[in-house]
Amino acid sequence: MFESFIEGIGLALRWDTMIYISGGLFLGMFVGALPGFTTLMAMAILLPISFFLDPLLGIPFLIGVYKGGIYGGSIPAILISMPGTGAAVATTFDGPSLTKKGQGRKALEMALFSSVSGDLSSDIITIALIGPIAAVALLLGPPELAAILLLALIVISATSSGVFVKGLLMLVVGLFFGMIGQDPIGALSRFSMGIPQIEAGIPLLPMLIGVFALPEIFTNIEKKASSLIKAEDLKVSGARLTWTEFKSCIRTIARSTVIGTSIGMIPGVGQVVAAFMGYAAAKSASTHPETFGEGELEGVAAAEAANNAVNGPTLVPLLTLGIPGDNLTVILVGAFIAQGMRPGPQLMEEQGSLVFAILVAMALANILFLGIGYLCIPFFARVVTIRKSFLLPLTLVFAFAGSWVFRAQPFDLAVLVFFGAFGYIAKKLHFDVTPMAMGFILGPTLEYSFGQSITLSNGELFGYMLFERPITAVILTLTPIVTFLMWRRSNRLRKQFETEE
Amino acid sequence: MRMINLTKLFLGTVLALGLSIDDVKAEYPEKPITMILPLGAGGSHDRNARVFTSVIPVFLGNAIIVKLMPGASGQVGTAAAARAKPDGYTLLFTHNYYDQLQKHVKKLPYNTDKDFITVGKLNSGSFSVIVRADSPFKSWKELVAFAKKNPGKLKFAHSGNWGATHAPALQLFTEAGIVKNVVMVPYKGGGPSLRGFLAKEADFTFQFKSTILAQGKKVRVLISAGKKTAFKGVPTFGDLGYTTDIGLMHRVLMAQRGIPADRLAKLRSAMTKLQGHKTYKKLIKAIGEVTDYETGPAYEAQRPAQSKAYKAMVQGLMKK
Numbered sequence: 173m174f175e176s177f178i179e180g181i182g183l184a185l186r187w188d189t190m191i192y193i194s195g196g197l198f199l200g201m202f203v204g205a206l207p208g209f210t211t212l213m214a215m216a217i218l219l220p221i222s223f224f225l226d227p228l229l230g231i232p233f234l235i236g237v238y239k240g241g242i243y244g245g246s247i248p249a250i251l252i253s254m255p256g257t258g259a260a261v262a263t264t265f266d267g268p269s270l271t272k273k274g275q276g277r278k279a280l281e282m283a284l285f286s287s288v289s290g291d292l293s294s295d296i297i298t299i300a301l302i303g304p305i306a307a308v309a310l311l312l313g314p315p316e317l318a319a320i321l322l323l324a325l326i327v328i329s330a331t332s333s334g335v336f337v338k339g340l341l342m343l344v345v346g347l348f349f350g351m352i353g354q355d356p357i358g359a360l361s362r363f364s365m366g367i368p369q370i371e372a373g374i375p376l377l378p379m380l381i382g383v384f385a386l387p388e389i390f391t392n393i394e395k396k397a398s399s400l401i402k403a404e405d406l407k408v409s410g411a412r413l414t415w416t417e418f419k420s421c422i423r424t425i426a427r428s429t430v431i432g433t434s435i436g437m438i439p440g441v442g443q444v445v446a447a448f449m450g451y452a453a454a455k456s457a458s459t460h461p462e463t464f465g466e467g468e469l470e471g472v473a474a475a476e477a478a479n480n481a482v483n484g485p486t487l488v489p490l491l492t493l494g495i496p497g498d499n500l501t502v503i504l505v506g507a508f509i510a511q512g513m514r515p516g517p518q519l520m521e522e523q524g525s526l527v528f529a530i531l532v533a534m535a536l537a538n539i540l541f542l543g544i545g546y547l548c549i550p551f552f553a554r555v556v557t558i559r560k561s562f563l564l565p566l567t568l569v570f571a572f573a574g575s576w577v578f579r580a581q582p583f584d585l586a587v588l589v590f591f592g593a594f595g596y597i598a599k600k601l602h603f604d605v606t607p608m609a610m611g612f613i614l615g616p617t618l619e620y621s622f623g624q625s626i627t628l629s630n631g632e633l634f635g636y637m638l639f640e641r642p643i644t645a646v647i648l649t650l651t652p653i654v655t656f657l658m659w660r661r662s663n664r665l666r667k668q669f670e671t672e673e
Numbered sequence: 674m675r676m677i678n679l680t681k682l683f684l685g686t687v688l689a690l691g692l693s694i695d696d697v698k699a700e701y702p703e704k705p706i707t708m709i710l711p712l713g714a715g716g717s718h719d720r721n722a723r724v725f726t727s728v729i730p731v732f733l734g735n736a737i738i739v740k741l742m743p744g745a746s747g748q749v750g751t752a753a754a755a756r757a758k759p760d761g762y763t764l765l766f767t768h769n770y771y772d773q774l775q776k777h778v779k780k781l782p783y784n785t786d787k788d789f790i791t792v793g794k795l796n797s798g799s800f801s802v803i804v805r806a807d808s809p810f811k812s813w814k815e816l817v818a819f820a821k822k823n824p825g826k827l828k829f830a831h832s833g834n835w836g837a838t839h840a841p842a843l844q845l846f847t848e849a850g851i852v853k854n855v856v857m858v859p860y861k862g863g864g865p866s867l868r869g870f871l872a873k874e875a876d877f878t879f880q881f882k883s884t885i886l887a888q889g890k891k892v893r894v895l896i897s898a899g900k901k902t903a904f905k906g907v908p909t910f911g912d913l914g915y916t917t918d919i920g921l922m923h924r925v926l927m928a929q930r931g932i933p934a935d936r937l938a939k940l941r942s943a944m945t946k947l948q949g950h951k952t953y954k955k956l957i958k959a960i961g962e963v964t965d966y967e968t969g970p971a972y973e974a975q976r977p978a979q980s981k982a983y984k985a986m987v988q989g990l991m992k993k
Contacts, residue, residue, distance in 0.1 A: 216714040216741065220723045223956060310872040357859055359746045359779070359834055368752075368782060372744030439868060440861075494887040495868040499714060502864065506720045509883055510959045516887030579742070620861060627858050628874055630825060 177299070180528025183228060184536060192229045193537045196236020197544050203237075204244020205552065207254050207381065207574030211241025215503045227511040227526065232533040234507050238500055239291065239483065239537050242443070243545060246283045246476060251276055251555050252567045254385040254574070256377070258613045259443035261606065262451045262475035264384050269467030274411070277553035281413040282469050283476045284545040286425050290477030291484070292538040293426075294433040298484035299531050305485050306492040308437045314624035315637060317440050319647035321618040323654065324445045329607040330658035331452035335666070339607045342598070346611025349374055356620040369583040376613065378575035378588040383609060385571050386592030387599045392564055413469075421473040424454045428474045432481025439489055440621070442498055443479040444613055450478025461665070484534070490515050491527050701761055701936045702735040708764045708926070711750025711771060713743040716863075717798055717881065720960050721924055722766055725795060728953040732943035737764070746835060747771040748781065755783035759931030761940065765789060769923045770840045773976060774983040778835055786976070789927040792937065793944040794967040796957070800841060800879040800920045801897035801904065806890060808876065813896040813913065816877065817849050824854040830866040830875035833859055838866065838879040841898070841920045844986050848915045852990065879920070883961030916982065925972060941969045 196218075203214040215237050222230030242259065249260040250267030263283065270279040298305065312320075329339035352363045353373030364370050428450035435446040454474035455464045464471050487504075489495040494516025496502040508515045513523065520527055555563075575588040598605050625644075629636030637644045708726065712718045719741065726737045742750030751771060757763035772785050802813065810816040820827050829846075831839040839857065846852035858875050860866035863884070870878040871891070882903045885892060897903045898910055898920025911917040926944065928937060947953055948966050957964050 212714050216719065216723075216739075219720075220727050223724070223727070223959065309868070313869060313872055313874050354745050356861075357834060361745075371782075372749045440865065489868065493868070493871060494884060495871070496864040502716065502862075503714060505864075506723070506960070509720070509961050510956070512959060514883055514887030514961070516884075516889070517891055518887050518889035521889070617861075620859075624858060624860070627856060628828070630856065 176524030177528045179525035180530075181532050183525060183529035184232075184532040186228065189228050189232050189533060190536070190540060192225070192233040193236040193533060194540050194544060196233040196238075197240035197537060197541050198236075198548075200237035200240025200242075201244040201247075201545065201548065202240075204241035204256065205247040206244075207248050207256055207570050208377065208577040210256065210377070210578075211238060211245070212499055212503070214241055215500060219503055219506055222507040223510045227508075227513065228529060228533070230511065231504065231507050231530055232537065234504060235530070235534055236537055236540075238504075239480075239534075239541060240544075242480060242483070243284065243287050243476075243541070246287070247280065247552050248570075250279045250283060250472070251552065252385060252563075252570065253388040254567070254571065255380050256574070257443075258376070258380070258609070259447050259479045261380065261384065261444070261609055262447035262479070263472060265451065265465050265475070265606075266468045266471035268388065269465070270469065270472070273467050275467070275469075276555075277549060278411050278413050278417070278469065279472050280549045280553055281546070282418070282421070282472050284542070284549065285413070285418055286421065286428070286473040286477040287480040288538045288542050288545070289425055290429045290432055291480040292535060293429045294436065294481035294484035295531065295535040295538065296484075297433050298488060299528070299535070302488055302492060302531075305437050305488040309439050309489040309493065309495070312438050312643070313641075314621040314628065315641045315644040316647065317438065318618055318621040318625055319644045319651070320438060320441060321445070321614050321621070323647055323651050324441075324449065325607070325610060325614060325618070326651065326655050327452050327658065328448045328610045330655070330662060331448070331455055332604040332606045336659050336662035338603050342603055342605065343607040343611045346608035347615040348611075349379075349608070350612040350615030351619075356616050357623040369581070373616075374612070375579065375581075375584055375587055377578045378584040379591045379612065380609060381571050381574055382588040382591030383595040383605045385567065386588070387595040387605075389564055389567055389571070390592075390596050391599065417469055421470050424457075424470050424474050425477040427453055427457065428477035429481045432478035433485055435478075436482035436485030437488070439495070440498075440617065442486070443482045444610070446482045447475045447479035448610065450474045456661075484531075487531070487534070491530075492517065492520055494519075700734070701933075701939055702733060704762065705736040705738050706733075706762050706764060707740050708737050708766050709740050709742050709750045709754045710766050711742055711744075711747035711754075714741055717922075717962075718766060718768070718924060721795060721957075721962060724953065724956040724960060725947075727956070728950055729943060729947055731950065732946045733939075739766075746775065746833075748775075751785070752782050754927075755788040755929070757929065759929035761928060761932050761936035763929075764792065764940075765927045766795075767925055767927060768837060769921075769925065769979055770835065770837055770983075772925065772927075773979040774840050774987070775835060776980075777984045777987040786980075788930060790930050790932065790937065791969040791972045791976070792926040792928050792940045793969050794965075794972040795924045795926060795944075796963050796965050797899075798837075798881055798922045798924065798962065799898040799903055800838060800881065800922070801885060801907070802845075802877055802895045803870075803880055803885055803888075803892040804877045804895060805871070805873070806893055808893065810877075810895065811893075813908070816895060817851055820851040820854045825856060827854070827877070828856045828858050828875040830858050830860055830870045830878040832863045832866045833861060837922045838863065840983070840986075841922070842879055843990060844919045844982070845910065845915060847986055847989055848919070881961070886961075918979070918982070923967075923972070937969070944969075 203209045204211055215234055218237055222234055245256045245260040246263045248254040249263040251271055253264050253268040255261045255264050267279050329343045330336055332339045352370055354361050361371055431450050432446040435441050451474045454470055455461045486498055490501050496505050513519055575584045595605050626633055710718055710722055722739045726739055730736050742753055754763055754765035804810050831842055846855055860869050866878055869875050894904045894907045897907050902909050910919050
């Protein structure tokens with residue numbers, strides 16, 4: 173194993189490999205930053221390029237697109253509160269508030285540094301622990317997935333701003349929205365109210381833009397000119413991240429990296445959950461949790477480090493067992509196969525050095541990205557120096573254009589407007605829409621894995637979990653305890669808040 | 674002498690260019706064609722489509738652009754293709770289960786027989802039944818015998834209800850008489866079903882050849898689809914007396930029934946010519962697929978028989 177690793181380093185250290193990675197990173201970042209375009213689309217379109225390239229150029233190129241795209245998604249999330257994917261939602265808690273304070277550039281740099289450090293550390297952990305991670309992937313099946321998702325949803329609702337019960341209520345609403353369309357197992361249509369366009373469910377992207385970006389625009393329009401960004405704020409929008417600021421977040425980044433890496437080992441959970449768990453953990457560990465959501469650099473760092481730390485371990489099931497971990501890695505399988513390599517145990521045995529070379533290239537991609545991202549940030553940060561009277565209508569245009577280019581379906585614009593109104597009303601009533609969005613994204617997976625668990629148990633769910641799935645039993649026992657602790661904490665914080673007022 | 678040649682060459686070029694410009698103007702396709710895939714990114718349809726579209730412009734004179742429209746077990750993309758103008762600029766790249774089986778299971782917002790006509794079958798993916806290397810079953814017959822004696826004991830991992838591995842498995846199990854004895858465990862796609870199978874959540878599963886080869890000695894192939902066996906020494910469905918067509922997923926390019934005849938002919942001839950192209954053959958081989966192309970009319974003739982077989986199977990299952 174170690175010999176292949178050393179050989180792998182040698183294979184990966186090539187100039188042309190570096191150039192292709194950089195090209196991929198650059199392309200990915202731009203595509204990810206454009207509202208309405210997803211990393212998945214970019215990779216699917218660029219896949220054929222890799223057919224004609226050397227494996228150590230084509231695959232690292234696609235990995236570059238993948239990593240660049242994930243960071244790119246955080247750019248509109250920070251600047252105009254427009255998450256392109258579920259993974260960027262947690263970044264909208266603090267990013268836009270920082271931008272409003274004139275610290276957009278700082279937030280972008282923090283996102284870059286925490287993404288890169290989270291990702292790099294997780295890649296190193298992955299290379300070191302490739303065997304055990306592969307074993308974990310087989311240990312955690314549908315019952316564990318269902319239990320983990322249930323727990324995650326409760327934690328997410330509890331850490332969203334505001335009252336615990338309101339968070340849970342929004343979660344239920346989100347779970348309902350997620351049920352619209354077809355049930356994930358039997359494909360029977362339900363709650364579609366005779367609207368053919370939602371037979372396949374509500375589209376995610378217009379919904380996310382609607383619920384997060386539109387209310388932001390509306391509330392900005394409501395405010396009088398006086399309360400918009402002041403002239404002096406615009407001047408400091410170029411403020412850079414200082415070393416002390418980064419240092420103060422190192423603990424948070426390390427915590428999020430561990431969380432993200434662990435979540436990455438569980439097949440099917442992914443970046444969305446990781447970002448929220450990282451954020452939640454940072455908030456509860458902080459001595460000043462009240463500043464989270466008001467423009468806290470640590471919040472950006474926590475979310476970004478965690479969602480990028482997922483990247484390393486998600487590749488392990490693919491490389492060692494031949495099982496792709498998510499949609500993006502499925503595309504990588506295509507690239508591997510076209511090169512005559514079949515990811516799986518066979519590849520690991522016969523061409524171990526090549527597998528390690530690809531992992532090393534992944535780690536290198538991070539270092540390259542540090543430079544590329546750093547050079548590009550000033551360009552993106554300029555967006556916020558546009559006058560508010562232009563920026564607001566421009567954001568609105570982006571919201572509609574983004575929802576349109578996604579699939580070019582007129583109905584998606586109706587979805588955007590509906591969820592824009594929904595988000596606006598929720599905001600006015602002090603409901604946080606995050607648990608709703610998360611319920612919507614994770615609900616169908618939860619339902620699917622629950623259904624699978626019932627089939628697997630042959631109808632004797634209780635005994636099956638207790639005797640054959642001890643991990644599930646432990647997580648399910650923990651869930652009510654965590655819920656109770658979260659509820660108590662939320663109450664205590666509220667009381668504290670009331671007495672202070 | 675040389676001068677004359679150059680002049681001739683020049684004149685010839687101008688003539689040829691003039692002619693070809695006229696040709697392009699008059700002839701279909703004048704603009705890129707959209708090919709809808711009612712499936713997600715990165716699957717085997719997507720991979721085959723990428724190879725197909727990267728070479729076909731050579732014979733068509735214009736590009737084909739892949740548009741992925743997954744959702745509602747293929748209904749989103751298929752419905753969009755059915756609604757599009759029958760002008761040959763929107764095509765559908767689908768498979769036999771969406772085309773002929775789904776209509777027997779649920780009410781669809783389109784009629785695949787009335788709405789679509791086959792341009793051609795690009796190729797077929799063939800599935801094989803695998804068990805883990807530590808499985809007690811050395812042959813398919815042993816597995817069937819065990820399942821018959823022990824209803825509810827064996828679990829089968831598939832890639833989603835009525836999907837590309839569920840339907841053929843049901844067909845095979847029906848013919849083997851074990852369809853009611855096997856627990857069918859759904860997973861979200863081929864990858865997750867492989868994970869479940871390797872994690873011993875299920876006893877056996879269907880996979881494509883390229884996936885099986887990647888597993889090396891960790892799995893054992895019991896029976897395989899197709900006319901010829903995909904694995905040495907492993908019997909095919911036909912060898913053991915089952916219907917030969919089971920376990921083959923046909924990747925088919927379709928157009929709307931209303932497409933002008935000359936345009937359909939152009940598409941069909943481009944697809945036929947493609948089969949001799951070197952780069953195409955090389956790429957298809959590289960992604961682990963085959964080039965068992967069938968012409969539009971040939972495939973068209975098989976659709977009613979497929980429908981009949983699927984209908985009988987679905988009705989048999991409903992009787993349960």
